Amino acid sequence: MKKKMISIIVMFALSVVLTACGNDDENSNGVFDVKVDDQLDLGIGDTGTFDTTLGTYDVTLVSAKLEDEINGEESDLDRFIILDFIVKNTSEETQNVEDIIYSLEVTENLEGSGFSDGSEFFDGFEKLSGKLEPNEEMEGKFITFVYDAEEYYFRKNPGNVAAGSSNQVIWTIKASEAN
Secondary structure (H helix, E strand, O other): OHHHHHHHHHHHHHHHHHHHHOOOHHHOOOOOOOOOOOEEEEOOOOEEEEEEOOEEEEEEEEEEEEEOEEOOEEOOOOEEEEEEEEEEEOOOOOEEHHHHHHOEEEEOOOOOOOEOOOHHHOOOOOOOOOEEOOOOEEEEEEEEEEOOOOEEEEEEOHHHHHOOOEOOEEEEEEHHHOO
């Protein structure tokens, strides 16, 4: 289990470094015009629309579930959260679904950092991967560690938003609804 936690922490650290070092041609001159407003008050069942340097896509949060253990393994924090979601490519270009999921995270504190998807580290789950053609959808699970809280937030990594490469989309998940 400690190897899984270390892997998740390393993935998070790499995401921060790669986000900071990324140099997309469309954003290389510092100009990317986000055309979609932030959506900060979404809940379970809602669809958020992203406008990013990668392209546009929708994410629908279908359900959320808190678990004390997965496959007999306890969380390195207080619990696990498992999110069921659907990703739809709304741009005209093919996208890698890994690039989309890579920048999403769960946190219990909007002012702090969050935890990225670690679904591939658990037997019976796999991380979404592959090409997502225009207007194509994929359904998957997002699994990560969380601290006990009354509310959780599923969101775009704020570093990407601060860098101007995306609008912000945040789902609020009440612990009482995550069952």
